[in-house]
Amino acid sequence: MTKKQKTMLVRILAATVILLVLQSLSAETFNELDQFLFLSAGRWIRLFCYLIVYAIIGYDIIQKALKGIKNGQVFDENFLMAVATVGALSLAVYENGEYLEAIAVMLFYQIGEWFQRYAVGKSRRNISDLMDIRPDYANVERNNKLEQVDPDEVGIGSVIVVQPGEKVPIDGVIVEGTSSLNTSALTGESLPREANTGDEIISGCINMTGVLRIQTTKEFGESTVSKILDLVENASSRKSKSEDFISKFARIYTPAVCYAALALALLPPIVRMFFMDLPAVWGVWIYRALTFLVISCPCALVISIPLSFFAGIGGASKAGVLVKGSNYLEILSQTKYVVFDKTGTLTQGVFEVNGIHHNEMEKEKLIEYAALAESASSHPISKSLQRAYGKQIDRSRVTDIQEISGNGVIAKVDGVEVAAGNDKLMKHIHVKPINCHQVGTIIHLAINGKYAGHIVISDIVKPHLKEAIAALKRAGIEKTVMLTGDAKKVAEQVAESLEIDQVYSELLPADKVSKVEELLKMKGAKDKLAFVGDGINDAPVLSRADIGIAMGAMGSDAAIEAADVVLMDDDPMKIATAIKISRKCLKIVYQNISVAIGVKLICLILGAVGIANMWLAIFADVGVMILAVLNAIRALFVKKLEL
Template identity: 45%
Template structure:
């Protein structure tokens, strides 16, 4: 086992090695730049020895550090069958510049191209930073309790049901249930939220979370390969491999565009011979070389994938995982949003909404009710038992369950009935008329066959549910639907509270799917569905974009969805839409910039009005501007 000192020293050495590797990347460009500046200075002052073969050798040596890798890459591409690439264009243009004696320009073109590639590499690393950072949260080890003590082993070797220990500052290696009384966790790797998440005994904890306070113990509920963090890593790695339609189009375009450019350059060189009286081969070759440099599709090929990487990185930083650039693009077209209710807009947890006592004060009334509900395991009973009494609770006896109606028993020497309206009717208990208008879950109570009051139990709205609907309207999505398996009366009430105009309840999974299929019959509808349960999986798959709540959502829903919201906040859907639109905007800005500048300089170059330096700007300069534009995504906020 490594000591802490050895571990720190290894991390320090790795850091130095990383810095050293990064510096080595820039050395060829620095050498070429230095030699180019010296050469231009010697030319300017017309130094006597800097003539003829000395000048050729000097600029040739300046060219090699940046030019040789590009020429080699072009040759390797040709051997693989990809003849017309940007490497070939740059090689022809710069070697051609040497052939006509334009040595400084030949070196400069290749140097700026190399610098552009370095900027591209740095920008891509930055854009991927938030995605790659997830790889660092993969837990490396687990302290599992075996043979009477905690042993350090690989998380992949831990079985379901084993007890593991996590110390302060360490990552939780596997999903599980907290055995300790409480824990404070940093779940930023999973949710994008850096604030501490307080968890209590019996609650779920997820792999990748960092323990902030005290030694804690958990019992594992999943193997490592099925844990939250492993699933996220898999989705992220797959996301970077999936290309958007725009990205695929540009790459196909470049493959067709490049050979056309090469043949046009040949035409610019040779065709004027038949039409121009004072034709000079060298002049027209120079124009053709300018044409080639300008025509290089680097700006497009670099900036568009980079734009999508930037969007994916920005989204993951905000706790939103797109499973590919294609879904980032599809999100920009969404105009119809369909939502599940429970677990999406509501917390999916029953809470007491209202207590109405008749003939008793609230505390006395709740003593009778709590005594009875303590004998039940129903979710509604659990919600009622959350109520805090100021005094000691009563004890129930002779409790029996009446199927489909509720409970009957003895509390404090009195007969107590707890249940629904059917139970009250069976025992001829008259209830308040106001209960007829209540649509939420009701628990009615009678004491010695006299109505004593009721408790309203309801699922709580998520804190950002209302603001989400308002924000969706602001971003132009007005066709919003809510579909739920809950009672239609409750569904309509929640819809009214959230100001959602279209809502349907009492739906089975196939009913939800049918409703979405009806919406899809309108070709103008681009539909996103947000859900969290197993029953939502068919609709998630059928929608143009399926969005799953990843914190509390089922594994099936998360696997089926195209986008995963790690924080379970519906407001993140608005942020996902904004990020996707910003990404699309930047991608098209880059396309417009590249085509616009290139077209202008192409015309000037063919007419002999542009030099190789303008060509360098039109190619490498535009690529750099496009890269800088794409990097803006990392600095944007979408609140």
Template identity: 45%
Template sequence: MSDSCCTPDAQHHHHHDEPSLFGQLWPAVLSLVLLIAGLAMDYGVPQFWFNGWLRFVWYFAAYLPVGIPVLAAAVKHLRKGNFFNEFSLMGMATIGAFAIWEYPEGVAVMLFYSIGELFQDLAVSRARRNISDLLDQRPDEVTLSENGTLKTVPAAAAVPGNIILLKPGEKLALDGELYSDRAFFDTAALTGESVPSAKNRGETVLAGMINGNTVAEVRVTTAYQDSKLSRILQLVQEASARKAPTEQFIRKFAAIYTPVVFFLALGICLLPYFFVADYDFRVWLYRALVFLVISCPCALVISIPLGYFGGIGAASRNGILVKGGNYLDALAQLKVVVADKTGTLTEGMFQVQDVVVFPEFDRTEILKQLGALEAHSSHPVAQAICDFTGNRVAEWTLQDVQEFPGEGMKASMNGQILLAGNKKLLQRFGVPADALPEPVVTTVFMALNSLPVGYITIADRIRADSVQAVRELRDMGIPVVMLSGDHEAVVQQVAGELGIQKAYGGLLPEDKVEKLKTIRAQYGTAAFVGDGVNDAPVIALSDVGIAMGGLGSDAAIETAGVVIQEDRPSRIPAAIRIGRKTRRIVWQNIILAFGVKATVLILGAGGMASLWEAVFADVGVALLAILNAVRIQRVRY
């Protein structure tokens, strides 16, 4: 059973070379038409000439279109020494039916089995397409610029070193670095961030980004198939190969179950000879065949991987990349979510919160001077202040600007000394700081000629939907614990605003690993949500690593089992809901399959069920299970 075609990962065709729908359907349609015509001539309007070898040829012709692929698969498995699989079960049952002249039943068993397989193929390829559409939004062609001449080539043909010309609004097909001086890119497709991001010459740009309103040139750095998008796509293609424990169990189960069923069927056919007075080989062979068809584990082997596949597809439609059924299972059993602060629950972007200028100074003037001073620094805090004051560099001529790393800035201006920084800087220049408040968040103090003038507080903005995410998780009974390398005071303040009960600050990456071990010991199954390179070890250690940002760091995306395409923490509860629902559906399918099969098996062994009921027990259950599994994909979470 190990490589049965009932499992989505053994599909004979990948999404790019799928046969057309007609190509998949015609054998089943042809077979169905011949079967119905045959039944009509047998029972509807009986035809006197329709008997003997002619009747056999007619039904045999109906059998071939659907029978050949299955028998071929059975032979292929036999060559590998794998006798017990559903292909050989179906083959034996149908050939047996022909041997005892039950032609229509033989055709029906094979036909419905094929239809079940077909439905499953369609469901899987639909899930695959969903995922590919979600991710692979790259253009097929690119415009190369060579010595001033432009030519259009397939994107896959572009090689590293080529220069691509991007028109306004055009989407980039390959990863590269910006060759023009400056350009704006819309990264929403990759990160969900609607704010266009500015890129300067030499900065990295990624496939899937959309060029803003100027023509831009990009130098290709990675081949088409190695771009970040291709890698994510490939991770999804491989996702179906990572089996959930339930799936693995069913595979092992089927490997033992199939031979047992086979020998039981043999027993049903031959043993009564010793115990029944009027033993009729045909009657008992028929019962054994019924038993074989019913017990084919197809519904189980199909519906379980399909359930997980449906879950992966549903997640992808909701902007969540789940790398395998095992992660869906773990999501369903989560007991605690551990989250990193900066860049995960907060945006990692600094923003001025509060400005205090002492009354004896002119607020507007002071802010202008501060803006002019901070414009000389590239520190994120300085950038935030410049954004706030609006760069008015030209109005002030600053002399001897100095930056003191970790402390702040100093400059002289028309003979006055201007300082902006933390208390250490003020102490260095003898500014009395006793009257100034103790900072809770990042605070920039200002001084003019050794006198404190006021201060500005700056904080990392909390993501718009972090609060909602924490609340939803709490309603689901899952506590959130926050870990951060930031100051304890800042961490506690953010935790308060988010409604998180437990938060730990001042942690180095290795401290996070230790903390996570303690939390797991206390709560059980834990997910870790992070976005940075330093989060990779913690992500790897957790039961489910969740990487934030369709483009968080490469390391985080590689190690995480779940990647949230957009930087939206509220997708985490959605991922857990999808995990729980998948698990529910998988178990419904297992119970349904076992229930119906057990009933019909007992009836079959007692001679009260014909091959028609057997077909329902096998194919009907498989179809119901498939429809049930497809339900997962229909919902928005």
């Protein structure tokens, strides 16, 4: 609870106690003062006591209303409450009636406002706790001692030390040490991740076990933690259509009800006097108009709708899903088409040897020749061959390396000529390869001009991906599509194994944009299309789709910049989780809009015809607001999807 909230709570309690004391004293108690004082002193003392209570509980509302009038922004909830309560007090003075209703309206309004501020504060604290990744310092070693410095002062290439229990302050590469990392604040995943020398590490993780020495690769302002915090802090600035509607609605609605209340106070008495020859009963109609004003206060709408989206963004953060604004949350809830990039999104982007077919040579020898021949290349295929070999590469054994672009490599290994590459390379050296029926990238090998066998290399599909696609379909996604630059045979096998509805293969980056544009034209007007990419080379497509989702790109600058939604780990189930969160949030928003408008319309009619009094007005305003706020907070809590 903030200092301001504590002060407001003291004011509420003080006003409540004094009001209860005054109510325990009957009007006759004050009238008895007339026997000792002159005129109607008891009545005025009673009024003065109630005005003290009113001042304690409502002085800031009066100040805000006067400030709004001074700045030309007259019609807001402060103006409505000020006019209604001051008018009700004046009417009570004129008729020598009860002051309780007028002061109770202000008291309950302030209780509702305090509750709303507390709820918003709780939502902010929940997000702050979930995203508690901002580092307070970085450890730099100087003169054999660790000094704590501001992370902003640490330059690129500096070596920092992160001890057990400390947050990693800046992105970098581990140069010494091994440890387990807690990434739950970033990914929502409670399981620790192992980190070893040579691994990249991003800021925001918590070092759990060993001491790590990290060489920084970014400045603090460009590191993952800074970008994520900036993203979350600015999310509320991007408003949804529902929020824009409520803002425009309030600007029209508030003046309209003020003029309607004025008409209710003046027109019926005038009609009664001049056209019906009946008493005007001004007090009755002014009271109805004041009740009308209290009922009409749009607090439930103006407060609960933004709070619902804010809570939805907080709930998504807890699940490791960063949403850049409530407008994207709204679009995500309307998504019916999900388009996936393949490499790095559906697959891990890590190629591995999963098949070795040989003639007379042993498997181990075939892999050894292939790995050594490809040892000078940095291509992912070459790296996968070297990993499969599993031993230290002795480059001195390799000579006369010829890399034939688009075909493969010819080199001498221990004086033996080794050719490793595709069908084109075999044709180039006049060797007939044997066809492979296994799907993947095929590396043919020829030793001294004689065919020796082939190695199958393929990308690994991410775990639980089939379940994730099924979860999307259960969530109401009508069509799933895969785009890839891979060969048709490879692409179709992956799509079939994952039960993806449609696949487009052998695409260049520009072709992916064209395909997304075609799909955008095919879908329904109200349906939205989401593109899921790795955020590194898919920026054009992420920007072109209705909503771009960067998947499996934790720490990627391109993901954070290009995507509208960032999934902070490789878990494919997070896509369905993000859609579930958005739909729950929008459901809450529509519930609050329907209940708030419905209750107010009914109470406004009852107030206009004299059935509703100030107490019902308090429920229509404060009661509905509290119910809407409680409903909005539900968006913070999202059940984890089961596989």
